[in-house]
Structures are given as structure tokens and as C-alpha cells.
Amino acid sequence: MDRREIAALLAYIGRLDHRTIRTDEGEARDQLAQWHELLGDMPMATPHGWDARVAARQHIRLSPYPILPADVARPWESYRRDRLGRHTDPTPSVDPDDQAAWTAELVGTRRAVATGTAQPAQYRAITSGRLDPELEARLQEVGSCIPPTARATLAPYRRARAAREAAVAQGQPDSLGVRCEWCLAPAGEPCRRRRIGPDDKARGTALRATPHPSRLDLAARQAQQVQQPAMA
Structure with a gap:
């Protein structure tokens, strides 16, 4: 003043x-x-x-x-x-190799925010609002946020997920929906190869493209238990 x-x-x-x-x-x-x-x-x-x-x-x-x-x-x-x-420094518009100009723009922006001549720049927060109606309709049409062509292209690189999706599409139980009692893989994660060393400790942790047979049997039993009360 x-x-x-x-x-x-x-x-x-x-x-x-x-x-x-x-x-x-x-x-x-x-x-x-x-x-x-x-x-x-x-x-x-x-x-x-x-x-x-x-x-x-x-x-x-x-x-x-x-x-x-x-x-x-x-x-x-x-x-x-x-x-x-409440201010988060936005990326300056000047050449980042020009250290003096870069620093000057950051300082100028902070001074403008502090003196009330500019609003604080904040990161956008993730909201819990409903989906955009157009996006929701598109997801219902394709069934997934990953297009079928992209899913087919990625299948060789995601063999465990591809096998899971193929089994569910054929009406088989979701084997990855249960915990594997053999390799102790939690639900949702693929099985791993367990190689036991001379000290009785697991040495190998490589991912398997297919689940262990015991995991398939456990998934089938649980699916059958769910279906029986529904039929009754």
C-alpha cells in the first residue's frame, strides 16, 4: 500500500x-x-x-x-x-536449459500467488462421480476398456491372463479367483513355479502360464458349492 x-x-x-x-x-x-x-x-x-x-x-x-x-x-x-x-508449481513455459529464466518464472508465479494476483495451481483430484454417459455406453458395447484387437495382440505377452479369460469364456471356473494351495499365489495372481532346494526352501519364482491342477480343482469345487444353493 x-x-x-x-x-x-x-x-x-x-x-x-x-x-x-x-x-x-x-x-x-x-x-x-x-x-x-x-x-x-x-x-x-x-x-x-x-x-x-x-x-x-x-x-x-x-x-x-x-x-x-x-x-x-x-x-x-x-x-x-x-x-x-495450496500451490503446486506448474511447469514453466521457458526452455528448461535456461536455468535463469526457469527460476525467474517459478519465482514470479509464486510471488503472484502469494500476493493474491493469481490463483494457486493445484493438481486435479480423482473424483468419485459417475462415468461420462458416452464412455459408459462405449464400455458396455466393447465389454472392456481394452479393445478386442488390442487384447488379442497382448495375449502372447500375458499368457496367464489370456488363459484365464479363455477359460471363463468357455464356462469353466475362474482358477485365479482362488488362492493356490501349492505355490501360495494369492487370488488374482498367476501361479509360480516352485523349485525346492536342498534346504527345503523355494528357489524358483517364475510365473506359470497355466495354474496348478490343485488350484483348478479348488476353483471347480467352490464354483459347484456356489451353484448348489442357487439351484436349491
Whole structure:
């Protein structure tokens, strides 16, 4: 704030609290110089939520003590900290090899956010809202977010998943839906080859393209148990 803005702020405060009014010309000049020295680096108001008059009015409304410059400076520092705490530095638009320009743009952006002339840049959060109707209709049409052609192309590189999908498509039980009692692979993960060393500890952890027979039997038994109550 310049001296004219400080004078306007003091006049506003004087209308709300007559204790701050200085009738002597010398005292008024000293008061103006003091407030300008302490509050000259902050704006009177910003486009994004800061107003020194609001901070002064809030203090006068809640505190029985005469207002001091610190009673305006404290809310201003809190305002700055809050904005910088919510700010995530966006990637500068300058050449990253130009270190001076890169740093200058970062500093300028932070200063603009701190002084209230720009809004904090934040990462977009993941929301739990419903899907876009067009995307939902498309997923129902193709049955998966992976197109069939892409799934067929990836099948040689995802042999365990491809075998699982083929078995489910043929009406067989989902073998990976249960835990393997042989290799201890949890549900949803493919089986692994277990090679036992001389110390009776497992040495091999290579993935298998097909599940262990005991896992197939367990999946079939569980599928049968689920079907029997349904038929009853």
C-alpha cells in the first residue's frame, strides 16, 4: 500500500474506532509514517479474497484493544501461507536449459500467488462421480476398456491372463479367483513355479502360464458349492 492507501485505511479505521484518530498534525503524520513502514509491502485488496479493511473490521469487531499494524499484518501472512500451501508449481513455459529464466518464472508465479494476483495451481483430484454417459455406453458395447484387437495382440505377452479369460469364456471356473494351495499365489495372481532346494526352501519364482491342477480343482469345487444353493 502506498501512503494514500494507508491514509484511506486509517480514515476507515477511525470511523469504526475513534480511539485511533489523531487530531494533532504531527501525531497524525507519525502514525501515517509508522503504518506505511510496517504495511507498505502488502496490497490494500486483491482479486482473490484479501482486503485490509476486512481484516481491520474483524479485529475491531472482536477485540477490545485498539488496532495496531500487527493486527492487519497477521491475517495477511496467514493469507499468504495458505495460498502458497495450496500451490503446486506448474511447469514453466521457458526452455528448461535456461536455468535463469526457469527460476525467474517459478519465482514470479509464486510471488503472484502469494500476493493474491493469481490463483494457486493445484493438481486435479480423482473424483468419485459417475462415468461420462458416452464412455459408459462405449464400455458396455466393447465389454472392456481394452479393445478386442488390442487384447488379442497382448495375449502372447500375458499368457496367464489370456488363459484365464479363455477359460471363463468357455464356462469353466475362474482358477485365479482362488488362492493356490501349492505355490501360495494369492487370488488374482498367476501361479509360480516352485523349485525346492536342498534346504527345503523355494528357489524358483517364475510365473506359470497355466495354474496348478490343485488350484483348478479348488476353483471347480467352490464354483459347484456356489451353484448348489442357487439351484436349491
